[in-house]
Amino acid sequence: MTALTEHGGAAALAEPPNANRMSLAELQQHLNLVQNIKDQLMKQDVHYGHIAGSQKPTLFKPGAEMLALAFRIADGYDIEDLSSHGHVRYRVICTGTHLATHEVLGVGMGEASSEEEFFAWRDASAREFDAAPEEDRRERQAWGDGGADVFVLQVRTNPADVANSILKVASKRAKTAMVLNVTASSDCFTQDLEDMPLARRSGQRRDAPEDKAPQKPAASAGRTQPGFCDQATFDRKKAGWRKAVESGKPPQDLITMIQTKEQLSDEQKREIQAWAPTGATTNEAA
The missing domain is CATH 3.30.390 (Enolase-like; domain 1)
Structure with missing residues (x-):
């Protein structure tokens, strides 16, 4: 607070000596x-x-x-x-x-x-996804381990x-x-x-480039071989994987991505290859 004082016949603003600042x-x-x-x-x-x-x-x-x-x-x-x-x-x-x-x-x-994105949606199992009404479910593209792009099944919260x-x-x-x-x-x-x-803060790693498409992880020397994907895990995840193939992802690219984390059996690979649209090439080695 200031006080009005007279000095030399002129008005001046003076601050008290113990101003609260x-x-x-x-x-x-x-x-x-x-x-x-x-x-x-x-x-x-x-x-x-x-x-x-x-x-x-x-x-x-x-x-x-x-x-x-x-x-x-x-x-x-x-x-x-x-x-x-x-x-x-x-x-x-x-x-x-x-x-x-x-x-x-x-x-x-x-x-x-x-209504915020963070609260409006949650990850769902294939069974929950299939049972949800069309307007209450979606597939979100996200960053997986090593930078690979994956599709996550979600339903409204x-x-x-x-x-x-x-x-x-x-x-x-x-x-x-x-x-x-x-x-x-x-x-x-x-x-x-x-x-x-x-x-x-969601769907990307913090160090992921924002203006670049997801890249496949480069193979590293001496990497430990991933364990095999058991059938129960395969059945739980295959709905999302199949959606990726039906959306245009080549089956062999999907197989390569999956096997950076878990090995697939020959039968599981054949099932994924069978998801390719009729007439599409599978890029599978002869």
Whole structure:
């Protein structure tokens, strides 16, 4: 707050000697502490991570909790239920207060919904997939082990089954935003993982190139031979594999991809080859 004083016959704005603000030295000390916590105490992929496409590290929940502990910030939550029929949605405001003085330091807001891709779909077995209505199922192309592209069978999630998870995510987003605001650490970190584009946190490896098609893994010398795929496992996975062939993937390419992880019997290979559309070449060696 400022006071109006008279000096030399002219009005001037003067600040009281104990203005409630940080000096440059205190501000520098604060920023140094945030950086030291990151460099000396936090662990990559535990407290923060590097996500493709982001210039700054992404702050994870454990990292936000460490900063809150260091600066003695207590968190309180106001939850607004915005759910409607067949749809779960929460908006959360997290208020940070000082543990000793109970002074309000700042707030952060977070929201989560069952309509988000992360919550709307879940992986399904072939039996669940076949039993689901057409509008409640899909095949999602994703990155498999070694960079191979695979098709994942998915069905829509019942919103009630994930309501608690949705509330937790909204609360976590709110707390992360509050900690970043209160500690002024946005120059070191960006928002939590859930606020990154879906392709960077689901269906791709973190190091997968975003602008390139999935590549087959290169054979490595001395690689341990994968074990054989038992018939029960084959029967469970074959619906998704067959969809890939019917969508145009050559059977031999599919066999090669599968055998990077598990060996197929001759009978299983022949069954996959038989999925090829009539008249299509199988590329099988004579």
